[in-house]
Amino acid sequence: MLVFGTRPEAIKMAPLYYALKNCPDEFETLVCVTAQHRQMLDQVLQVFGITPDIDLNLMKAGQDLFDVTASVLTGMRDVLKEYKPAALLVHGDTTTTLASAMAGFYGGVPVGHVEAGLRTHDLHAPFPEELNRQVASKVTRWHFAPTAFSKQNLLNERVPEAHIEVTGNTVIDALLWVLDRIDTDEERKAALTQFLGARLPFDWQNRRFILITGHRRENFGNGFLQICEGLKELAYRYPAMHFVYPVHLNPNVQEPVNRLLAGLPNIHLVEPLDYEPFVFLLKHAHIVLTDSGGIQEEAPSLGKPVLVMRDVTERPEAVQAGTVRLVGADRDRIVSNVAELLDNPDSYKSMARAHNPYGDGKACERIINVLRNI
């Protein structure tokens, strides 16, 4: 049984769902969604054509971390009692991950953790994700680590080596699958081009633009003010450059972004995009500014320089390779780093190298090989 509740988990679990479904003689595959983020999860389910077998539908207005944790935990208790899966597969580091892994542990169902071993070693950055993944690791039987670095983090925490498999990240499986679907289907490509064209009032296929996303809890408040101030300064300084920002639905993001950035002629605020148009846009972007985890993995595969608006990252591989740079949620550092990439072609070139430290698109195959032998 696969369980997930948010957009990034769904993107990263979708290829695994299909890989398991393709082996019906070996596995009976069930999907349970908690719908921790209803709308953004549903977008992904639709893109990948997944109909959940179980839907806890637990998102409520005004819920906090206590509410989500408690309702996933008790919801999953009942699901596990009813369906008695042989294994429960969780992903990454959301509250759904933490509470489902705990439910598996309490209920005696072995847990497989996809994207295991990412660490910043700072429980407050990202908050609460670092805690979520550390606790999930404690109760996990099969650790599917995306890189050798994440494996080493687990070994340092005394996870037995026999319980860890380096698989690559399933996000690369998802990315390559979606890109291939766009590239091989002219009608789909035309529809996407039209969809994006209706939302972006400039020639985004031929003009340079910077793609921005941001939603990390630790950036709420001052962090988002700094990010918006930095973007505003850049928009004034580079009037010919376009800035495309799909704005996360969280009110802590919507409020400052709309207040400070709406109405600027070269900043384009759009609703969060479905995965397919987002990937298509990413492929055309000149620079990416983000605090997201998944985009730090996807963008290097496409050769896009990424400036990460955080002080730490659990994904050091691309930072070490020089294609991702940490700039913090800091107005001046955001401005100076973007300016350097725009003004200095050598700097740009040195960051714009396509490489795949996070996987080769075969992560699901490796995960299934482990599950086959249980």
Ligand SMILES: CC(=O)N[C@H]1[C@@H](OP(=O)(O)OP(=O)(O)OC[C@H]2O[C@@H](n3ccc(=O)[nH]c3=O)[C@H](O)[C@@H]2O)O[C@H](CO)[C@@H](O)[C@@H]1O
């Ligand atoms: C820093 C951190 O702790 N991040 C965690 C968070 O995800 P993460 O920070 O990646 O979450 P995001 O909400 O940024 O989602 C990223 C994904 O959404 C896509 N996208 C983005 C914008 C948009 O408008 N449309 C769209 O489809 C991106 O291509 C990417 O695949 O939960 C994931 C799932 O457990 C974990 O893997 C990550 O470690």
